[in-house]
Amino acid sequence: MSTFLHITNGDVTTQILKNLKIEGEIITWREMLCEGKTTTDVGSEDFWKIRYDFLSSAYKVTKKTFIDFTLKEYRNLCKQNQDEIVLWFDHDLFCQVNLVAVVSWLKKYRKGRKITLVQTNISDQSQSRYGFSGISKDELTVLYNNRVTLSQDDIEYADYIWQLYCSDSPLRLETVHKFNPSSPFIYLTDAINAHLRRFPSLENGLNKIENTILHTVNTSNLKNENDLIRSLLTNQKVYGFGDVQYSNKIKELKTLFSSLNPVKLSESGIKVLHNQLNYYRELRSDFSYLGGAKKYSYLYVNATDKLLKL
Incomplete structure (x- = not known):
């Protein structure tokens, strides 16, 4: 009889699998590698130090929380040695970056194991918006039964994408992910495209997410910050961010708001939104990373x- 290990994209999916009484052990991958600096050596002491430094600085995560929430679960993963490892990750950027990182770890530490992948179907409106949490037990069982087995080439490809994501230049990512149409990672291309749009635009110095925040404020009647965050969460298609991440983004853009109760843009915010003012210098930081690359060392040119590279 085969033994199973399920690695999930978060606590919600873990609870769903427990309710489903699915066979095997379950590990929750509690990280958000789509934000902050990353290095290729997933699970190493240096890797976790860099991750803690970022989470502590950006989100005020305490050392105790980091150890209890993330490191203990990772150490539990290191103890597992099942025949088949089943990966449960959604289509969005948040999940896809975590997915290639996990596959990179498995390539190194679980060589020869059967690795399978369960993915949602984003042509289904509910699955697109809510991921695994928007699926009935019957639908979830169908997805599980139709899981894809990753070949060695697939594993090498995911590991290569992770290496590029962690490199100090994102330029290779612009093309390399487009040359593997037979890849089972069917949502990776859209996720990487979304990642590249997180670098500041040439037009006004804000990236796609930051511009979306300003546009949402300018076209909506929002009573407070919670209203704004709800709107952003409802309408995001590919990022998969949570409320804490959007709250952090709003804080970074605070000088572009004249009020958050109700939510209104300042005069500068309106000028930035309409590309009449470039805010690159005001936002620029040498400590802001996307993967292995410095966020403000590159500009995204919308026209092309x-x-x-600066």
Whole structure:
């Protein structure tokens, strides 16, 4: 009889699998590698130090919380040695970055194990918006039964994407992910495209997410910050961010708001939104990373959909 290990994209999916009484052990991957600096050596002491430094600085995560919430679960993962490892990750950027990192870890530490992948179907409106949490037990069982087995080439490919994501230049990511149409990672291309749009635009110095926040404020009648965050969560298609991440983004853009109760843009915010003012210098930081690359060392050129190295 085969033994199973399920690695999930978060606590919600873990609880769903427990309710489903699915066979095997379950590990929750509690990280948000789509934000902050990352290095290729997933699970190493240096890797976790860099991650803690970022989470502590950006989200005020305490050492105790980091150890209890993330490190203990990772150490539990290290003890598992089942025949088949089943990965449960959604289509969005948040999950796809975590997915390639986990596959990279498995390539190194679980060589030869059967690795399978369960993915939602984003042509289904409910699955697109809510991921695994928007699926009935019967639908979830169908997805599980139709899981894809990753070949060695698939594992190598995911590991290569992770290496590029962690490199100090995102330029190779612009093309390499487009040359593997047979890949089972069917949502990776959209996720990487979304990642590249997180670098500041040439037009006004804000990235896609930051511009979306300003646009949402300018076109909506929002009573407070919670209203704004709800709107952003409802309408995001590919990022998979949570309320804490959007709250952090709003805080970074605070000088572009004249009020958060009700939510209104300042005069500068309106000018930035309409590309009449470039806010690159005001936002620029040498400590802001996307993967292995410094966020403000590259500009996204909307006219060509290309990155420009500064």
